[in-house]
Amino acid sequence: MRDQEVTGPTGPAGPGDEGRRLSTKEAAELLGVKPETVYAYVSRGQLGSRREPGGRGSTFDAEEVTALAQRNRRDTGGSPSTGGELSVRTGITLIEDDRYYYRGVDATELAARHSYEEIAEWLWTGELRPGVLFSAPETAVTAARQAVDALPEHSGPTDRLRVAAIAASANDPLRFDLSENAVLGTARTLIPTLVAALPPMRYDPVDDGPLAHRLWTRLSGRIPDEVSLRALDAALGLLVDHDLAASTLAVRVAASARAHAYAAVSAGLGVLEGPLHGAASGLAHRLLLDVLEQGNAAPVVADELRAGRRVPGLGHRLYPGEDPRARALFALLKAVPGAGAALAAADDIVATTARHRPLHANIDLALAVLTVASGMPASAGETIFAIARSAGWIAHILEEYGERPLRMRPSGRYVGARPPQPLPG
Structure with a gap:
């Protein structure tokens, strides 16, 4: 996702979105992913979903989706606050305090x-x-x-x-x-x-x-x-x-x-x-x-x-x-x-x-x-x-x-x- 303010289908997500529910399509647009990836987030426990009574599909809390989008942006790309450096999640090597570790082992x-x-x-x-x-x-x-x-x-x-x-x-x-x-x-x-x-x-x-x-x-x-x-x-x-x-x-x-x-x-x-x-x-x-x-x-x-x-x-x-x-x-x-x-x-x-x-x-x-x-x-x-x-x-x-x-x-x-x-x- 580009370095810009996270926006939803109706504008920036913010305090006014408290309690608002998003459709799968809206959540996918906000996250910048395909709809099937939204359900992958659900299966991994990264996102909650709810099926409304009489509804045809799942809905998602707007604030939760916004928070996930912001985390993904930090994890996969730079921003002005990080000097534009790419940040990539990895569980392979940690370098810390003049030591380094392979999967947590010295x-x-x-x-x-x-x-x-x-x-x-x-x-x-x-x-x-x-x-x-x-x-x-x-x-x-x-x-x-x-x-x-x-x-x-x-x-x-x-x-x-x-x-x-x-x-x-x-x-x-x-x-x-x-x-x-x-x-x-x-x-x-x-x-x-x-x-x-x-x-x-x-x-x-x-x-x-x-x-x-x-x-x-x-x-x-x-x-x-x-x-x-x-x-x-x-x-x-x-x-x-x-x-x-x-x-x-x-x-x-x-x-x-x-x-x-x-x-x-x-x-x-x-x-x-x-x-x-x-x-x-x-x-x-x-x-x-x-x-x-x-x-x-x-x-x-x-x-x-x-x-x-x-x-x-x-x-x-x-x-x-x-x-x-x-x-x-x-x-x-x-x-x-x-x-x-x-x-x-x-x-x-x-x-x-x-x-x-x-x-x-x-x-x-x-x-x-x-x-x-x-x-x-x-x-x-x-x-x-x-x-x-x-x-x-x-x-x-x-x-x-x-x-x-x-x-x-x-x-x-x-x-x-x-x-x-x-x-x-």
Whole structure:
């Protein structure tokens, strides 16, 4: 509904409507929905109805309908009082007081005790499935690999993942089934398909077992130890979701238009590639390498500030204090063999920048320590981010499919030339 005064068929609803009853048609017009949706509100207990003696249909209290319309307006769109920001109801992730929660459970504790696949199932279904593993059909993997292999050699990780998602989609004739069970089935096969489609960094890639183990062989040529694999698995779990980040909003807009799950995930991958989002860890990776090469963070940080750039890997608008994701990942990285130098360089970056502006390390810097210490390329953090967040996107897709279609349709505020204007030329 547009940002305007809520009106009924006979004008603004207000004190004069006390005790007035509305027909189903009038209630639907006031709410901006179809008549059948009015009865859906009744069945959910959000609206009361009454059948008048001798009447042919139900009637609704005008004040109650007006209150529901106002709540819906707050829930589904911005207003001048909120700075025009979109507000979307969600029961997936809460960020509060420098902590964040998946369905009410501390996300860092979940990542410390459960695998990425288990956390994904928790987000999708509200249930933990200990030991769950995702697997991909061979036909989907073959199609995705062929599509990815056809890309130019310089293609980035998000290019490959987008193409893999499209190929997997074309291989699934049932992709337009938007029922919950069908979307869950898609999720459990799409994510491992994305991993399997990535070019391996070793001659013996892992194609079964925990997803983190499979992903490692696409990111590093080294043989991993258990501590490093645990750190990668935890990083995936920590990054599964983060409320309505830009890519997640794009996913929900696509789902609102009832795009199928593959297409909605592709929308998220398109937004993720920006340097202010999924690619930010690559900037932190390169910064870390520069500090390790120079042996001192001061000249490297000075160059960033001199160029008028933000120092990568520091600060987060949602956390005035410490980023809990970074804190959790750094704690695991301390036990990773060979990570000491990268951890010391990260500490040096934070301490050096604090002379100019005190900022805490964020997840991008922690992810950079993981990728540098593990012999991964700068693009590895972007890949980890994209694979991890795909599970969160699926949770948002499922949630959005339960909402009114096309509800994310903000009104444009036209600022161009007023008509009528003469024809050009």
